[in-house]
Amino acid sequence: MRDFTYYAPTEVAFGKDSESKIGPLVSKYNGKKVLLHYGGKSAERSGLLDVVRASLRKAGAGFVELGGVVPNPLLSKVREGIDLCRKDKVDFILAVGGGSVIDSSKAIAIGVPYNGDVWDFFTGKAEPDAALPLGVVLTIPAAGSEMSDSLVITNGDGGWKRSCGSYLLRPKFAVMNPVRTFTLPPFQTACGITDMIMHTMERFFSLDDDMTITDNLAEALIRTVMDMAPRVLADPEDYHARAQIMWAGSLAHNDLTGCGTTGDWATHDLEHELSGMFDVAHGAGLAALWGSWARYVKECRLSRFVRFAVNVMGVPNDFTDPEGTALRGIEAMERFFAGIGMPTSIHKLIGREISDGELAELARKASNGGTTTVGSFRVLKLQDMENIYKMAK
Amino acid sequence: MRDFTYYAPTEVAFGKDSESKIGPLVSKYNGKKVLLHYGGKSAERSGLLDVVRASLRKAGAGFVELGGVVPNPLLSKVREGIDLCRKDKVDFILAVGGGSVIDSSKAIAIGVPYNGDVWDFFTGKAEPDAALPLGVVLTIPAAGSEMSDSLVITNGDGGWKRSCGSYLLRPKFAVMNPVRTFTLPPFQTACGITDMIMHTMERFFSLDDDMTITDNLAEALIRTVMDMAPRVLADPEDYHARAQIMWAGSLAHNDLTGCGTTGDWATHDLEHELSGMFDVAHGAGLAALWGSWARYVKECRLSRFVRFAVNVMGVPNDFTDPEGTALRGIEAMERFFAGIGMPTSIHKLIGREISDGELAELARKASNGGTTTVGSFRVLKLQDMENIYKMAK
Numbered sequence: 001m002r003d004f005t006y007y008a009p010t011e012v013a014f015g016k017d018s019e020s021k022i023g024p025l026v027s028k029y030n031g032k033k034v035l036l037h038y039g040g041k042s043a044e045r046s047g048l049l050d051v052v053r054a055s056l057r058k059a060g061a062g063f064v065e066l067g068g069v070v071p072n073p074l075l076s077k078v079r080e081g082i083d084l085c086r087k088d089k090v091d092f093i094l095a096v097g098g099g100s101v102i103d104s105s106k107a108i109a110i111g112v113p114y115n116g117d118v119w120d121f122f123t124g125k126a127e128p129d130a131a132l133p134l135g136v137v138l139t140i141p142a143a144g145s146e147m148s149d150s151l152v153i154t155n156g157d158g159g160w161k162r163s164c165g166s167y168l169l170r171p172k173f174a175v176m177n178p179v180r181t182f183t184l185p186p187f188q189t190a191c192g193i194t195d196m197i198m199h200t201m202e203r204f205f206s207l208d209d210d211m212t213i214t215d216n217l218a219e220a221l222i223r224t225v226m227d228m229a230p231r232v233l234a235d236p237e238d239y240h241a242r243a244q245i246m247w248a249g250s251l252a253h254n255d256l257t258g259c260g261t262t263g264d265w266a267t268h269d270l271e272h273e274l275s276g277m278f279d280v281a282h283g284a285g286l287a288a289l290w291g292s293w294a295r296y297v298k299e300c301r302l303s304r305f306v307r308f309a310v311n312v313m314g315v316p317n318d319f320t321d322p323e324g325t326a327l328r329g330i331e332a333m334e335r336f337f338a339g340i341g342m343p344t345s346i347h348k349l350i351g352r353e354i355s356d357g358e359l360a361e362l363a364r365k366a367s368n369g370g371t372t373t374v375g376s377f378r379v380l381k382l383q384d385m386e387n388i389y390k391m392a393k
Numbered sequence: 394m395r396d397f398t399y400y401a402p403t404e405v406a407f408g409k410d411s412e413s414k415i416g417p418l419v420s421k422y423n424g425k426k427v428l429l430h431y432g433g434k435s436a437e438r439s440g441l442l443d444v445v446r447a448s449l450r451k452a453g454a455g456f457v458e459l460g461g462v463v464p465n466p467l468l469s470k471v472r473e474g475i476d477l478c479r480k481d482k483v484d485f486i487l488a489v490g491g492g493s494v495i496d497s498s499k500a501i502a503i504g505v506p507y508n509g510d511v512w513d514f515f516t517g518k519a520e521p522d523a524a525l526p527l528g529v530v531l532t533i534p535a536a537g538s539e540m541s542d543s544l545v546i547t548n549g550d551g552g553w554k555r556s557c558g559s560y561l562l563r564p565k566f567a568v569m570n571p572v573r574t575f576t577l578p579p580f581q582t583a584c585g586i587t588d589m590i591m592h593t594m595e596r597f598f599s600l601d602d603d604m605t606i607t608d609n610l611a612e613a614l615i616r617t618v619m620d621m622a623p624r625v626l627a628d629p630e631d632y633h634a635r636a637q638i639m640w641a642g643s644l645a646h647n648d649l650t651g652c653g654t655t656g657d658w659a660t661h662d663l664e665h666e667l668s669g670m671f672d673v674a675h676g677a678g679l680a681a682l683w684g685s686w687a688r689y690v691k692e693c694r695l696s697r698f699v700r701f702a703v704n705v706m707g708v709p710n711d712f713t714d715p716e717g718t719a720l721r722g723i724e725a726m727e728r729f730f731a732g733i734g735m736p737t738s739i740h741k742l743i744g745r746e747i748s749d750g751e752l753a754e755l756a757r758k759a760s761n762g763g764t765t766t767v768g769s770f771r772v773l774k775l776q777d778m779e780n781i782y783k784m785a786k
Contacts, residue, residue: 001408001633001636002408003406003407003408003409003410003411004405004407004408005404005405005406005407006404006405006407007402007404007405008401008402009400009401009402009404010400011398011399011400011402012397012398012399012400013396013398014396014397014398014399014652014653015394015395015396015397015653016396017396018396210633211636211637212617212620212621212633212637213613213614213617213637213640213641213644216613216614216616216617217610217613217614217644219613220606220609220610220612220613221606221609221610223609224605224606224609227605228605240394240603240605243394243604243653244604244605244606247606247652247653248606251606251610256649259407259640260407260408260636260640
């Protein structure tokens with residue numbers, strides 16, 4: 001096992017009555033002038049934004065608003081937010097939405113106090129050393145950004161999707177009311193479920209396979225989500241099932257499931273180019289790639305895939321045939337993805353055949369023109385990436 | 394399930410090289426004049442205190458020292474610490490030790506800024522509204538106080554053992570090096586293992602049995618600790634097993650295993666009187682009582698004990714006989730406790746028969762003379778407490 005730091009200081013207010021705490025929490029963390037940042041019309045239509053505004057007013061906090069964050073949030077909106085915050089002397093950012101809104105908020109939070117171009121944080125040219133404090137009212141359980149220390153932003157100019165990590169990016173608080181997730185459409189619900197499972201699996205498939213408690217907690221988390229998934233798809237207003245999924249989404253990405261191990265993250269890296277190029281949903285992109293990644297890398301530590309098959313997927317262990325057991329685990333996961341409406345290939349994801357040129361372009365981008373690798377379970381170079389994209393096509 | 398707040402902001406530095414971070418972490422949390430608080434001679438003998446002193450000096454932090462904390466830490470030592478901190482204008486407390494040292498440190502931390510008598514916080518006369526910041530260098534995985542929001546102090550004058558809880562009591566950081574636990578004697582190791590299992594079970598045996606993810610994580614945690622226990626007893630220098638237990642001790646009591654449920658805590662409350670009266674080890678006292686508590690309350694929600702038997706203890710589920718399955722789970726847990734050298738009755742715990750008068754006195758104290766109850770899985774009154782003590786005698 002590896003030495004590790006675990007630092008997940010986000011204060012979580014969870015449950016039906018959690019929204020009453022929004023204003024008090026902003027005050028607790030010294031928010032006096034707030035940027036209220038959100039996406040489209042759903043938060044307005046549902047009445048959530050009015051609840052948030054009322055709570056802020058009651059707490060005596062001033063605010064300005066910036067909506068219009070899109071899935072795969074754009075650098076251009078981040079720049080707009082930074083300008084607005086500077087102009088209006090904003091001292092706190094409140095994200096109302098899912099991962100896209102939170103990530104846009106995080107980028108604004110580190111951009112405001114920085115003298116250069118915020119994109120510098122995504123190209124490796126600079127590292128954040130200050131950030132505005134940030135709170136979250138979560139509406140989509142998926143990305144786990146409400147407790148995580150990272151974000152992903154898309155630079156529309158070229159379709160680059162890049163991430164940035166810093167302990168400064170942990171939100172001060174997250175308000176989570178499972179009732180707000182009742183109206184999520186089935187496809188979006190399933191994408192979120194896939195994303196949180198993948199956040200756990202990216203950490204689980206590690207060559208440091210000697211952190212037993214982390215593995216056991218990770219397996220429990222994935223099994224819980226898989227148990228609840230068909231329940232929320234059958235009954236979107238099943239509070240109990242929605243709550244398990246919402247809390248699992250946070251725990252899947254606050255680092256609990258990675259203590260003592262090295263994450264792989266190749267599937268995420270490969271997916272970022274897919275959703276950057278085709279503007280598809282991140283969770284669906286992950287489902288489209290994972291099985292191919294798993295088959296390509298499984299020999300690097302077959303026992304890990306056997307463990308996954310038996311402990312997570314409930315595949316009977318054929319002790320005489322570890323490879324067969326491992327493969328049946330991968331197939332079972334793909335069946336689960338398909339069963340909740342996720343695509344398990346690129347052509348199902350984008351709705352048409354992908355060309356060889358596009359596949360090569362994806363690999364070129366993911367490897368920064370062949371100069372960088374992804375993954376650690378198996379370190380993947382440009383040719384490996386292209387092979388996996390092809391297997392998944 | 395219940396609405397909940399989850400707020401575990403302690404920064405954990407875990408592993409072989411974690412001690413190099415002590416000084417930097419004290420500086421990060423603005424410690425300039427530190428109270429270095431510890432127990433007996435073992436931290437001195439092992440060289441740990443010298444490592445801590447050197448790390449503080451290197452970070453430029455001044456410090457004063459107060460050793461001599463005993464198991465079941467005493468109010469008198471807390472008062473001595475408060476006086477010392479005030480005299481020397483201490484602004485940060487660093488606990489080097491296990492739960493007793495951390496709890497003594499926590500009591501000092503809330504006592505220093507308080508104008509009245511610190512015991513007020515334990516009698517309900519006052520609630521803490523300020524505290525000195527606190528860091529921990531953990532040497533005994535057991536109490537979980539390094540991430541928890543509570544403490545227990547014994548008032549030697551009458552043998553009262555009382556607790557206090559406040560979000561102010563969460564340590565700023567915890568440094569955990571599993572190597573430091575290699576020298577723990579088998580009995581103390583087993584007491585710690587029992588304590589962390591009980592912290593999880595006190596939360597698990599709840600009537601709010603619909604927080605699936607919390608239950609699944611709790612079961613995974615207990616199973617991990619039970620798997621590792623014989624390993625560390627067979628080989629005290631098994632780093633991997635020591636590390637699992639050390640991290641499990643923190644997760645068992647940072648509230649992760651209680652999200653959405655109501656804890657019971659009756660076994661803890663009943664044990665506090667035992668260790669208050671006989672000065673026995675807390676973990677051993679818990680093992681002596683739990684089986685009797687479990688048999689006494691199991692009918693209140695038998696399904697919970699069936700779940701425990703099957704999912705945690707691996708008892709085959711006899712679907713035709715839930716009570717039998719539940720009982721076999723309780724018996725299996727008692728066999729586990731006995732197998733790691735824990736007493737499963739009061740006479741084994743204190744090394745002699747306990748008198749009827751002492752049993753009645755324990756129940757009188759635990760119920761504050763019959764005026765208060767303990768537990769929520771089954772609410773226990775004075776007579777119930779006496780019945781359980783008698784079953785356990």
